[in-house]
Amino acid sequence: MGAAADVAMDAVPPLDVLVVGAGLAGLAAARALHDQGRSVLVLEARERVGGRVLSHALGHDSVDLGAQWIGPGQPRIAALVAELGLTTFPQWSTGRKLLDLGGRLRAYRHTVPSLPLTSLLELQWAITRLERLCRQVPLDRPLAAPRAAAWDRLSMADWLDRHVRSAEARAVLAGAVRAIFAAEPQTLSLLHVLFYLHSGGGLMKLAAVKGGAQQTRIQGGAQQIAQRLAQRLAPRVILGAPVTRVVQDATGVTLHSAQGRYRARYAILAIPPPLLAALSFEPPLPAARQALAQAPMGATIKCVVAYRTPWWRAAGWSGEVLSDSSPLGLVFDDSPPDGAYGALVAFLLGDAARAWSGRPVAARARIVRDELVRFFGPAARAVIGYVEKDWPADAWSRGCYAAYLPPRLLTATNVDPRAPVGRIHWAGTETARVWHGYMEGALESGARAADEVLTRLRHAHAHESAEETG
Structure with a gap:
């Protein structure tokens, strides 16, 4: 994969489509277009493909430092994994789990942690209530929900404070929200939370391992999906080509990048939303x-x-650990399927991630080890390897898992994130209707954006043919 002179500005005729971003969304869009015989080129800022899907060598194995799990109800990613010949295996979830509330450790075995009876009843009520409310939010247009404006004014923390009296139940739900969104409850619009839950099948499905979003892993790492897609598209994927300027006119779009200028009839931007602010758009x-x-x-x-x-x-x-007081908000078993070695994956989330981002790796490694010792005992000191990814410090993602909507932003803008702007179309998991924020959502968004552009190309061809025969 590299620069190809025959697709630059002097190419005649221009390309059909330029795609910005070689994550799963951009690669899925490019593949769909290529399979329909359309000329397409993908420009990627990094020197690798995958975006927020990143695997890293650990000994003789690979571990995921980005998106990792797939689950039931995700047909696109399941079909693609099978097509690409990748092997999956179940996430280990056998045994007691740990809940860390205020520094107090409690063991439990089921999806819902053990709490005093009144707190447990209130927790179950709140979960049931959220499951019902989320299904009132249309996936095509969240603002069409019956109480959309009111819900968007509230943060998730506001809703918990108003409806959940038990401090323990609130803490468990806040920890679950933090684990699902990598954001603090007070920063999340309640409307966005409800949409996101509906998009992924509900709170319990997003939180669960068996039958849920963390059910299955990919042997060798999830980045293989992007790598194999890109191999099939080569040489139509150009790495090290960050786009800086997007110029569109009546007949096409010109992208300015570090590798030169490229022109096509349409463009699909499949990058994290905050990166758009760094681009110059004309108009x-x-x-x-x-x-x-x-x-x-x-x-x-x-x-x-x-x-x-x-x-x-x-x-x-x-x-498994869920914590409201440790820098590690979430922990899972990350060992290979044969158990040849042991691994635990720990997540610093939300405020904790921002507080620790940019610090020396050794300092983070120490706090991670020390917290694992607190959770599991002295055996956790015997570390033989450590790798990490500081996503807030990543210039081409600026965070992970996905962008989220704070209170009032959606009602203030009243914008459909999927609506094209002229000849520019949008992809990325943040534009997905289903499994928003997940790999499945990225694939759905890429397929949808490709369909939009293919429809416009067909209409344009039909119009041109009519003019020629007229």
């Missing part, structure tokens, strides 16, 4: 669309700690 994007692009990114630092064996399994632990 400028509508003000409301620019404002929507100011949505902040979730914040996570993903850390994988390796051991000689998955010793916690023999001790009866699943490796």
Whole structure:
């Protein structure tokens, strides 16, 4: 994959479509267009493909430092994994889980943690209520929900404070929200939370392992999906080509990048929303669309700690931790399917991720190890390997998992994030209707953007043919 002179500005005729971003959304869009015989080129700022899907070598294995899990109800990613010949295996979840509330550790075995009866009843009521409310938010247009304006004025923290009296139940729900969004409850619009839950099948499905969003892993790492898609598109993927300027006119779009200028009839931008602010658009994007692009990114630092064996399994632990007081908001078993070595993956989330972002790796490695010792005991000190990804410090993502909407932003802009602007179309998991924020959503968005452009290309061809015969 590299620069190809025959697709630059002097190419005649111009390309059909330029795609910005070689994450799953951009690659899915490019592949769909290419399969329909359209000329397409993908420009990627990084020297790798995958975007927020990133695998990293750890010994003789690869671990995921970006998107990792797939689950039931995700047909696009499941079909693609099978087509590409990748192997999956179940996420380890056998044994006791840990809940860390205010520094107090509690063990439990089911999806809903053990709490005092009144707190548990209130927690179950709140979960049931959120499951019902989220289904009132249309996936095509959240603002069409019956109480959209009121819900958008509230943060998720506001809703918890108003409706959940038990401090323990509030803390568990806040921890779950933090784990799902990589953001603090007070920063999230309630309307956005409800839409997101509906998009992924509900709170319990997003939080669960078995039957849920964390059910299955990909042997060798999820980045293989992007790498194999890009291999099939080569040499139509150009790396090290950050786009700086987007110019559109009546007949096409010109992209200015570090590798030169490229022109096509249409463009699909498949990059995280905050990156749009760094691009120069001519003519400028509508003000409301620019404002929507100011949505902040979730914040996570993903850390994988390796051991000689998955010793916690023999001790009866699943490796799962949910915490409201540790810098590590979430922990899972990250060992390979054969258990040849042990690994735990820990997430610094939201405020904790922002506080620790940019610090020396050694300092983060120490705090991760020390917190794992607090959770699981002295055996957690025997670390043999450590890798991490500081996503808030990544210039081409600026965070992870996805951008989120704070209170009032959606009602203030009243913009459909999927609506084209002239000849510019949008992809990326933040534009997905289903599994918004997940790999499945990225694939859905890429397919949808490709369909939009293919429809316009067909109409343009039909119009040109009619003029020629007229």
